Amino acid sequence: MNELKEHYTKLVQQYRQIFVSVLNAIQGEINLLKHDEIENYLNVEIEKHIKLQKKLVIERRNSFHCGMCGACCRLAISEFSPTALLEKASRGDKFAQEFISTFTPYEDEKEPEKQFPLYMQLLKESGEHAYYYYCKKVTDDNKCSDYENRPSICKDYPDNPIQLLHPTCSYIGWHESIQKIVLTIRAMTEIREHFRKEFEKGNI
Numbered sequence: 001m002n003e004l005k006e007h008y009t010k011l012v013q014q015y016r017q018i019f020v021s022v023l024n025a026i027q028g029e030i031n032l033l034k035h036d037e038i039e040n041y042l043n044v045e046i047e048k049h050i051k052l053q054k055k056l057v058i059e060r061r062n063s064f065h066c067g068m069c070g071a072c073c074r075l076a077i078s079e080f081s082p083t084a085l086l087e088k089a090s091r092g093d094k095f096a097q098e099f100i101s102t103f104t105p106y107e108d109e110k111e112p113e114k115q116f117p118l119y120m121q122l123l124k125e126s127g128e129h130a131y132y133y134y135c136k137k138v139t140d141d142n143k144c145s146d147y148e149n150r151p152s153i154c155k156d157y158p159d160n161p162i163q164l165l166h167p168t169c170s171y172i173g174w175h176e177s178i179q180k181i182v183l184t185i186r187a188m189t190e191i192r193e194h195f196r197k198e199f200e201k202g203n204i
């Protein structure tokens, strides 16, 4: 079994356990509430809890710092092709505008595969189709040659708690430390949607 499959199998098992425990907790709370209190619980109380957990995820990120390996400058990944990004940028999408003005598409996958064999292998094993880009401003010693003017997408990286990070990224510890919280947020969101629908149908 390869490394990524093993990771995902463990993740799925952990998610199942968390899902069941969150489901039991929410169901238990609902059982104690009067009918006219349930809507407030689903829309206000659970939302407050989710926001608190999201805040914790961001706060934990602040305990980690960039190790300046340069990997995210030399290999940026997008689910969108250069053409799709240009279209999005022309429609006013700020992220696409910044991305396309920062990163240049690799001509093919040979160069990123040469530079990042393990990461490229993990990305491919994940099954997600992706497009690969690089920034021309990164120096040979992994510094940003235009640091003061770097865009927000660089300042905020990594801001996605579920993105597959480069194996050399010093934020991997952040991902590991928030895994349980992220899975809990996801479970709460899914379960709340289920109960909202049941409430609307008059089943609870």
Ligand code: SF4
Residues within 6 Å of the ligand: 072, 073, 102, 135, 136, 137, 138, 139, 143, 144, 145, 146, 147, 150, 151, 154
């Ligand atoms: S602008 Fe600077 S920080 Fe951003 S990707 Fe390029 S080299 Fe890296």
Ligand code: SF4
Residues within 6 Å of the ligand: 065, 066, 067, 068, 069, 070, 071, 072, 073, 157, 158, 166, 168, 169, 170, 171
């Ligand atoms: S991959 Fe992580 S450690 Fe490396 S330069 Fe980017 S943010 Fe910093």
